[in-house]
Amino acid sequence: MNQEKSRVLAVEAHGLVKVFGDNRAVDGVDLSVPQGVIYGVLGPNGAGKSTVINMLATLLNADGGSAKIFGHDVFANPQVVRQLIGVTGQSATVDELLSATENLVIFGRLLGLNHAAATKRADELLEEFDLQDAARKPLGKFSGGMRRRLDLAASLIVQPPLIFLDEPTTGLDPRTRNQLWETIRRLVQTGSTIVLTTQYLEEADQLADRIALIDHGRVIIEGTPDELKAAAGVTTLHLGLKSEEDADSAKELVEKLLRVAAIKTGPTDISAPMTDSDSITDLLISLRSSGLHLAEVSVQKPSLDEVFLALTGAQNMEEGN
């Protein structure tokens, strides 16, 4: 842990700003990504995620703020930064007219490998990403999943220590998406750092060690998935009763003992926010002594969905005012 702390940050951004016309697409974003993690940049469409990535990946100049990749200034030394990153963009960043091998060989040559080394590396990557069958076909004939895999493979030719993935799984079927997740996890095991954007909460929850939630060009909240869930507020208690007739009296009892407003979510189902966990014991005892029989009891932490809606929704309301 101490060793981790002493290492330079993979990404360190302060107050990044990008303005397109009247639109402040990115409005003062700070990011700190330690080495060796998967960092999720989560947000709805148009939140400014891709713009942030494009600035960090030297594709776009910033209108304000500063950014460093492994301590190298992105805007002063872009050519150095480019030697440390791999970028897989939202749209296909490979050549559709060329075959998988041709694409990888050209990128390898551009990255300074000689023809033999570039060909060898292309073969290795095609094998790793299970694309050998498609090696000689033009990409136009590829499925979406194959193209994404090739796209990712093309970012790994010289095994860059930092990899940006802009919505890597958007539009993929669940199986292909899971394959890609596996690949991303393995990349981190080899020591790479990954920054990925996504609009899927599940993806961020599954993959990311830390998440920055972005909306309207600002970071709303940052932390581990668990911290984000905790910040969204309360855990919910769900009760399922054996008999429909008991539901109303059970609801009254819950409201009386927990001192909160309960909701009937079905004929036999009751949900209530759980602010004081200790009072649950009292509630269960009184339910039994009142002869109200339970079929099911469960406690649910808020999902990232709720965090997302709660926080991005609140932001929208403020702006509405």
Add this chain to the structure above:
Amino acid sequence: MATTQIVSAEKRQLKNHANSAQVMSNSLTMAYRGLLKFRRTPEQFFDVTLQPILFTSMFVVIFGGAIAGNVHNYLPTLIPGILVQTVVTASLVTGVQLREDMDKGVFNRFKSLPIARIAPLAGALLADTVRYAIAVTLTFGMGYLLGWRPEDGISGVFASGLLVIFFAWCISWIFAFFGVTARSAAGVQGVSILILFPLTFLSNAFVPVATMPHWLRPFVNANPVSLLIGAVRQLASAGTIGHDFWFSLLGALVIVLIFAPLTVRAYMSKA
């Protein structure tokens, strides 16, 4: 997948600038990419194959009698004219295709790679010299079929072909500049044609300058395209290198020196 650890960022050797060897190597790789793409899109050769064949035969038949008395006498004038016109038009297509290419996602990857910034542009323009070479070969071939027999034989023809290809590569930087700055491929086409028509028609390509109005002649005579056509006529017919040769070469170099930096700068400032 390999589980061996990658080389960490701290241990990598990093360079801040691309040196000239890297510029060359990157540009040649990008040119190789262009050639691979030609194989998959043969329609990119329509303009440089059909135009020389069609235009040469049409112009000879239509203008031959009116301008030179007969077809045979018109050929030494026409073939260099139509050659230069075809190749300059083909260099316009280079700009349009560059724009289309740049709209694709793969250019984002090129931008994110630690390569010389000029390479994607220079490579694309370099690959297109293949198209110019095809146009040159076909136009001279058509001329031969129609009865054109240059007095100096093959060497002058060959040298003038090389000159035309080099000139077209230089001119293509103008259209590449429009390609990089315009919003769409159609926009490139529109602006470029406005440049192309005065350059090719206000020249000595098809009609003797002596038949043009006085006020127009200074422009026609100073037009780099006229100079190039003059140089080709001298080289191909008589095998001699005259003032026109040097002035057209100079004009072409000036164009590159102005437009290559402008184009690269525009390319870099665009997202």
